[in-house]
Amino acid sequence: MAQYSRVSGTVGLITLLNPPVNALSAAVRQGIVDTLDKALSDRKVKSVVICGHNGKFCGGADIREFSSPLTGPPLIPLIQGVESAAKPVVAAIDGVALGGGLELALGCHYRIAHSKARLGLPEVHLGLLPGAGGSQRLPRLIGVPAALDLITTGRHVTGAEALQLGLVDKVTDRNTVDEAVKFALSVADQPPNSRRVSTFPCPRHPDLDALFEGAMQRVRQRARGALAPVACVQAIRAAATLPYAQGMERERELMATLFTSGQARAQQYHFFAQRAVGRWSMPSGARWDTTKPGAVHKAMVIGLGTMGRGISVALVQAGVSVVAMETNEKQLMEAKQAISSMLERGAKRRGVAPALDKIRYSWNMEPAADVDLVIEAVFEDMALKKKLFQQLSALCKPGTFLCSNTSGLDVDQLASETRHPELVVGMHFFAPAHVMKLLEVVYGSRSSPQAVATAMELGKRMGKVSVAVGNCRGFVGNRMLKPYLEQAFFLLEEGTTPEFVDQVLEEFGFAMGVFRMSDLSGLDVGWRVRKADGLLNVSEGHSARIRQGCRYSPLGDLLCEQGRFGQKTGRGWYQYDKPGGRVAKPDPWLHGFLEKFRTQHGLVAHRIDHQEVLERCLYALMNEGFRILEDGIAAGPEDIDVIYVLGYSWPPHRGGPMFYAGMVGLQKVLERLEHYHQEHPDIPSLKPCNLLRKLVVNGSPPVHKWREFLKKPQSQL
Numbered sequence: 001m002a003q004y005s006r007v008s009g010t011v012g013l014i015t016l017l018n019p020p021v022n023a024l025s026a027a028v029r030q031g032i033v034d035t036l037d038k039a040l041s042d043r044k045v046k047s048v049v050i051c052g053h054n055g056k057f058c059g060g061a062d063i064r065e066f067s068s069p070l071t072g073p074p075l076i077p078l079i080q081g082v083e084s085a086a087k088p089v090v091a092a093i094d095g096v097a098l099g100g101g102l103e104l105a106l107g108c109h110y111r112i113a114h115s116k117a118r119l120g121l122p123e124v125h126l127g128l129l130p131g132a133g134g135s136q137r138l139p140r141l142i143g144v145p146a147a148l149d150l151i152t153t154g155r156h157v158t159g160a161e162a163l164q165l166g167l168v169d170k171v172t173d174r175n176t177v178d179e180a181v182k183f184a185l186s187v188a189d190q191p192p193n194s195r196r197v198s199t200f201p202c203p204r205h206p207d208l209d210a211l212f213e214g215a216m217q218r219v220r221q222r223a224r225g226a227l228a229p230v231a232c233v234q235a236i237r238a239a240a241t242l243p244y245a246q247g248m249e250r251e252r253e254l255m256a257t258l259f260t261s262g263q264a265r266a267q268q269y270h271f272f273a274q275r276a277v278g279r280w281s282m283p284s285g286a287r288w289d290t291t292k293p294g295a296v297h298k299a300m301v302i303g304l305g306t307m308g309r310g311i312s313v314a315l316v317q318a319g320v321s322v323v324a325m326e327t328n329e330k331q332l333m334e335a336k337q338a339i340s341s342m343l344e345r346g347a348k349r350r351g352v353a354p355a356l357d358k359i360r361y362s363w364n365m366e367p368a369a370d371v372d373l374v375i376e377a378v379f380e381d382m383a384l385k386k387k388l389f390q391q392l393s394a395l396c397k398p399g400t401f402l403c404s405n406t407s408g409l410d411v412d413q414l415a416s417e418t419r420h421p422e423l424v425v426g427m428h429f430f431a432p433a434h435v436m437k438l439l440e441v442v443y444g445s446r447s448s449p450q451a452v453a454t455a456m457e458l459g460k461r462m463g464k465v466s467v468a469v470g471n472c473r474g475f476v477g478n479r480m481l482k483p484y485l486e487q488a489f490f491l492l493e494e495g496t497t498p499e500f501v502d503q504v505l506e507e508f509g510f511a512m513g514v515f516r517m518s519d520l521s522g523l524d525v526g527w528r529v530r531k532a533d534g535l536l537n538v539s540e541g542h543s544a545r546i547r548q549g550c551r552y553s554p555l556g557d558l559l560c561e562q563g564r565f566g567q568k569t570g571r572g573w574y575q576y577d578k579p580g581g582r583v584a585k586p587d588p589w590l591h592g593f594l595e596k597f598r599t600q601h602g603l604v605a606h607r608i609d610h611q612e613v614l615e616r617c618l619y620a621l622m623n624e625g626f627r628i629l630e631d632g633i634a635a636g637p638e639d640i641d642v643i644y645v646l647g648y649s650w651p652p653h654r655g656g657p658m659f660y661a662g663m664v665g666l667q668k669v670l671e672r673l674e675h676y677h678q679e680h681p682d683i684p685s686l687k688p689c690n691l692l693r694k695l696v697v698n699g700s701p702p703v704h705k706w707r708e709f710l711k712k713p714q715s716q717l
């Protein structure tokens, strides 16, 4: 709804009221229509101010209403009504003006913003475009290049940046509503005719064709296969080339296509899934809303390699004092330099001073005695980590939380080395740790709710989306990666090439196919893990393609034995112009190697098509996701999907693997898995899991109902 009052004698004040972000629900839209009518028909009122309750102008359309038929007044004529008002209307922008909220402000004749307010048109992240005139008004107000940037990236700008762009008329550091009321008084006698943005000509640009071509290329590269960014560019092109009314018609057509697309549904699901994972619970019944996190003022990071450096930066940027510890002298020197320059770059981007004084470095463990939390990021070696946890347990003050950044080792084993296993949790970051938004918080069987709450909260402070997961090999993300990678290797054995597999996966929307990704992260990483798992030993009398009773592909190991570790050595699944080179080229040597391998193992290459690559890689991964749900390692499909979109570059417009399974149809996923498992009975990961069967038997319910079919795991506390 919206509240109305008359202030300072002649200003009609409309306050949007729909906590927490004053989203434009049907009731709010009706409220705006009614209160605007009141203001315009009150002869004492000379000008109008629109603001939002509780310091937030408006978070945009109410996304929850998108899944049901429209009720209440539609937004486009509502904004048109504001713009065509005969009395000046001023938007008082505090907190946020996003999506439909900013579109409403664009319909006002003046915009006053707090310098710290955040303004933006983030619809592209919801699979939409600014479809309430935003794609037509914004370029008219701030020019085409700036509008392209804001609309296709969906990025927020501060009030201060908005002023520079010409998006707002004034910024203030004082009370925005008071300033807007003063402003409204000052323009009360000025007819708003010349202030209607829809009547502005779109500022000219010397080479529109090149501008739009460049923009189209960029959005296609950034989000392969996503419809919304492309539609955003098309709508802005309409603004630049057509009269307003025709541009609006084009905006409406494009919006209608997006609105009904599966992609918009997927991205809106992802929006709510990201928020839902914050409402974690543990098998014991401990929950996010009843558990108080411990205070973390000072933390220690142990091991300053790839991960430790990023983790230290993320902690410092979150305001935590850090002691960064490393035993290798050269690494320590390099880490100091790398961390300082990451902090400096980050501070420059955010327009603040780098908090270099928040971090100090150490050769030894002594400072552990005085910290609230430790994050260990040494080599992935259980014996080494165990020793470290023993030392920490003896050194740290009572109550210090002990966390490991292990990618998949048993958190319970680490906890068992300590005097207080309840203080131990996994904090699994993703590289680069100061950039990637995902954090898997791994609770072991003895982790206390407070330890989980502390890690979840610390993740949030670092700007991450934290997902609580149970303890098993590889947790959620890496556990699901295993069958996916395995299928890719098997497909090579059976007749295809890395280029073809990657092309199929990149067309699906992944930023990188599995082989390019593997070259980037280093083939030796998986090799070391397989070695530790005893998978490199061929049992006597068995084929090299069978290990521990199951089908196994030794291809990755054979490349590593030749020193082909990927990009860093200039050779891997592809060839590069030099070690560290970035451009992957098909490698004739690799093709010959694959042929030799097939001959040696009596394999006859067959034609593998697009469908088989996609289904075998993705369905095997989803199948593991169903198993993870069955085992109670993830609380629900949303948790898995958030992990995959934020941590493994699963395309957001496909929602995540579990959501995608629902889109494809669970029945179809089941049938295809059955088919592939019949063809390859020696690959257990292709055997459809029970939960998938159960869901199909129960009529393939939508993804938000799957939790009803999950067993309640036994309490592990």
Ligand SMILES: CCCCCCCCCCCCCC(=O)CC(=O)SCCNC(=O)CCNC(=O)[C@H](O)C(C)(C)COP(=O)(O)OP(=O)(O)OC[C@H]1O[C@@H](n2cnc3c(N)ncnc32)[C@H](O)[C@@H]1OP(=O)(O)O
Pocket (backbone or CB within 6 Å): 020, 021, 023, 059, 060, 061, 062, 063, 064, 075, 076, 096, 098, 099, 100, 101, 103, 122, 123, 126, 128, 129, 130, 131, 132, 252, 255, 256, 259, 260, 272, 275, 276
């Ligand atoms: C056949 C069809 C034909 C169609 C024809 C087409 C014609 C269409 C005409 C016009 C359509 C107009 C469409 C439009 O206006 C487009 C939009 O406005 S889309 C929405 C754009 N806005 C956003 O994307 C903002 C989303 N929100 C945020 O980014 C953050 O929430 C925000 C920065 C505002 C605040 O962040 P923070 O403080 O961190 O809080 P939370 O994120 O945790 O949010 C708190 C709480 O609020 C819920 N929420 C936030 N925004 C919205 C929203 N816009 N709608 C509904 N709910 C929202 C959020 O989910 C949290 O609640 P939980 O319960 O925790 O989930």
Ligand SMILES: NC(=O)C1=CN([C@@H]2O[C@H](COP(=O)(O)OP(=O)(O)OC[C@H]3O[C@@H](n4cnc5c(N)ncnc54)[C@H](O)[C@@H]3O)[C@@H](O)[C@H]2O)C=CC1
Pocket (backbone or CB within 6 Å): 302, 303, 304, 305, 306, 307, 308, 325, 326, 327, 328, 331, 377, 378, 379, 380, 381, 384, 388, 405, 406, 407, 408, 428, 429, 430, 431
């Ligand atoms: N690299 C990645 O993408 C990811 C790695 N991880 C995990 O993070 C951990 C670290 O991985 P990386 O940073 O890649 O390794 P890394 O090899 O880059 O760095 C490890 C660092 O630990 C230091 N170190 C070894 N023993 C130590 C000790 N006793 N005390 C202090 N420092 C010691 C080494 O000198 C080295 O600098 C591993 O458990 C890994 O599985 C988790 C997520 C992603």
